[in-house]
């Protein structure tokens with residue numbers, strides 16, 4: 001047998017170039033590794049995953065929920081274009097660059113949308129991608145660990161076991177620890193009339209609820225694509241992965257994808273990997289359109305401007321970017337309870353004590369994601385927004401048509417009481433106001449033909465004025481929450497620019 005057939009499946013460019021693959025997957029992130037795992041269940045199917053980032057080294061910031069945010073495994077130089085509706089400010093475009101992708105760095109909320117949201121996907125043309133169509137796969141993906149009965153009672157954890165899986169690769173659980181302020185957040189939301197649901201993952205994700213996390217309760221560590229969909233199955237000799245390698249473009253014969261050109265980032269040597277069945281581009285929301293455009297799939301006029309030969313004139317590629325922005329509202333709580341979501345940062349003794357408990361396998365603040373906490377409040381819209389046509393002039397007809405269809409679905413969802421955004425508070429010194437269903441649209445365009453250059457990501461943040469109204473509405477609810485009898489005694493004084501900019 002050749003050397004690579006016996007070794008672990010991390011391969012080099014020579015092997016990749018010499019092997020005939022059935023499938024080549026560009027991007028070894030959350031989706032890429034999941035698809036690779038499923039395809040290689042059949043030992044006759046040969047799969048190569050090419051991932052720009054490295055393998056993580058099991059650092060605390062990857063594995064331990066309460067550790068600091070994992071900064072290194074991201075596209076650190078990737079910035080947005082100036083945001084026209086936000087005084088031309090430039091923001092970081094946060095996304096992962098590591099084997100496992102976003103699942104290696106994200107906040108581990110293991111949370112489904114409402115049934116209507118998936119059904120709207122089918123209404124837009126994604127046949128079969130309904131709630132009923134997807135539920136078997138949601139279940140298949142997870143092993144659900146029910147909470148300890150005492151804990152469930154203490155922290156209002158309820159669930160519907162029938163919508164959860166018991167044998168899937170991703171381990172999901174509820175953190176065994178919480179801060180006392182969390183009970184106040186819950187009671188304040190209930191007082192304001194927000195509903196509670198038995199299980200937000202059962203098709204109705206609205207109101208206040210406790211979040212399920214992709215954390216293995218046996219070790220209280222992150223359960224993610226790298227572990228679940230690569231390490232778990234890496235004995236398969238038909239599953240190859242090539243980290244630290246950039247896919248430069250998809251190679252086409254006519255309009256059929258036959259392989260990819262890739263660059264070994266250590267040597268900068270370019271090679272080709274052939275795919276006899278399919279090339280799957282799973283490089284995430286920002287880099288998938290980058291790779292496609294570099295390959296000649298995109299809007300013809302944009303491609304021509306950069307001298308890229310058009311394989312397929314598809315103006316939708318790189319359009320219609322939907323970003324959920326977050327507004328951090330900072331407070332000085334003059335009378336907060338101890339401990340709270342800010343205590344790990346503020347109090348070294350508490351931090352050391354909690355870390356020791358965590359290391360001893362005991363309930364601890366280190367089992368909670370540090371910035372986000374255990375509860376979340378999803379809000380619906382009461383009023384219909386006025387229709388806006390805020391897309392840039394010259395937007396391709398196809399994109400416009402798709403957007404109008406999406407907008408119709410979004411408005412239907414909003415009228416039916418689905419969420420427009422959410423508020424999280426880890427009981428520490430800030431709350432987060434999220435805009436999860438924007439009407440604004442951004443784009444991802446090429447700045448150059450260099451595959452190693454960052455693309456131009458434009459969030460289009462708040463370019464649809466209705467979004468500002470949504471944001472303001474959620475922000476005002478956040479203020480209301482802080483004024484409830486549950487939270488007001490903690491003395492929240494709003495700080496920062498938002499206090500001056502937005503008045504209620």
Ligand SMILES: Cc1cc2nc3c(=O)[nH]c(=O)nc-3n(C[C@H](O)[C@H](O)[C@H](O)COP(=O)(O)OP(=O)(O)OC[C@H]3O[C@@H](n4cnc5c(N)ncnc54)[C@H](O)[C@@H]3O)c2cc1C
Pocket residue numbers: 026027028029030031032050051052053094095096097098099100101102103105106107108109110111245246247248282283284285287288291
């Ligand atoms: C900070 C943060 C917090 C989040 N929190 C949550 C949460 O709590 N719960 C939740 O459900 N979701 C969360 N998400 C979102 C979630 O992680 C993503 O939706 C998910 O990872 C997307 O999966 P993907 O496979 O499409 O892309 P990704 O997981 O991003 O994978 C794409 C991969 O492609 C690679 N790639 C890019 N370009 C190339 C190239 N040219 N060649 C080769 N490889 C390339 C990237 O390095 C990356 O590893 C969060 C995301 C972020 C950034």
